[in-house]
Amino acid sequence: MIQPSKCVFGTDTVEYLGHIVTKDGVRPDPRKIQAVRNYPTPRSVKEVRAFIGLAGYYRCHVRNFAEIAKPLTKLTRKDSxxxxxxxxxxAFVKLKNELSQEPLLIYPDFSQPFIVACDASTKAVGAILSQVKDGEERPVAYCSRQLxxxxxxxSITELELLALIFAVKQFRCYLYGRQFKVYTDHRALKWLLNLQDPSSRLTRWAVKLFEYDFTVEHRPNSKMRHVDALSRCIQIVTGDYSLTKEKIKEAQENDLLCEKYKVSEKFWLDEDQVLYYEGQEGCPLVVIPRELVGPVLKCYHELPxxxxxxxxxxxxxxxxxxxWESLNRDVTEYINACEARAKRKTGNKIMAPLGESLDAKEFLDIVSLDxxxxxxxxxxxxxxxxxxVDQFTRFCEAIPTPTREAEVIAREFVMRIITQYGVPKKLLTDRGAAFMSALMKETCKMLKIQKLQNSSYNAQANGICERMPKLLIDMISHFVK
Structure with a gap:
């Protein structure tokens, strides 16, 4: 159900999740950007991380964000x-200035062809989805990830094709079923799909691209600076708990249990000789040898x-x-022994304070429904x-209804009570489905009525209204056989 309080009609500009959505495109909310502009100079690593997190929320609007922020991210490295x-x-000032320009991402026009510019380095892959608007290539979305x-x-050819695979996966909702162009600074992509005997990896990737309709156009590196920044200027984050494929492979080779697994049908080795287990629905899972169980548990429980x-x-x-076989038991024992969690985590017991009694001061100050x-x-x-029932005057009224659905109750409340007597300040009800419905809450919200309800199994909290049904039933019983 649509909530009127969250709707805006007849406007060409809408605020949504820290962004301004206009007829031309999406840009950051100036009020949110003001917090970035006024951010004081960081004096510690914690404050640097806080600023990068704040500015990073709008990184999709800033070209070369990673490159600009690189001097700041260096400060967040461990032991730095x-x-x-x-x-x-x-870098700090430049980031604030870039965001102050309120960069715009245009809306996709599905009647016009898309352009995918992709590039790769030995650290990351990146891509930009764009379209030509008013004779100028304008960005629709940015994406990048680390390797x-x-x-x-x-190899460089495999990296360039990996960047293309990543780009079409990220932008599939825009590209699938439509013809588009791919810009790359690597000529090999133009003839890669026509190779007679490509490697197995390239074959698999080429098959994934067969469902798309695109043409590859080579562009020199000098014309690909915008996408180069996404792939070459990303800080590679490492830590004490990082698990590389080489570490896992080495540990598996030294684990006797992993050697036994290799002869089972549910286990297999990939092209890098890393052992996998066939999980539910055939999902491949990396087999963790005993010596790496501790680091895995630290990764999934102790990192920030x-x-x-x-x-x-x-x-x-x-x-x-x-x-690994004892995953459930190991996780349970590890978490139960975690001192930090024991100190911070509390039970689910909720101690509710005693509430103040409701005393009506005038007519329509507090009314009750049942x-x-x-x-x-x-x-x-x-x-x-x-x-x-009006709590102050004890005035009461009974309205017949065919059902007790929320729509009927809300309509009768408005049409038979509010229009006749006025809008009450507070409405007290029990926790019936009709009174707890979103429609009833929204009705009270629109009319600025404070909605109150009894605690469960505590009818005496609304004794005046609860007494009336008994009187009505006693009275009606004399006329109904």
């Missing part, structure tokens, strides 16, 4: 001394972004990529009564 110098100050240790050893999650979430996160029924069906098809 915090030294704020001219280079860092220049793992195995991918960084690919994992936030010391519980047992179930940690197991689910690990099972997306890794497998539903009585089902009762014998009348000639008009009604079998419920919507009871209304």
């Amino acid at each position: 001394p915090f030294e704020w110098g001219p280079e860092q100050q220049e 793992n240790s195995a991918e960084s050893k690919y 972004f994992t936030a010391h999650q519980g047992i179930a979430r940690t197991i689910a996160a690990i099972r997306r990529k890794y497998w 539903v009585v029924g089902p009762l014998p069906v009348t000639d008009s098809g009604n079998k419920y009564l919507l009871t209304f």
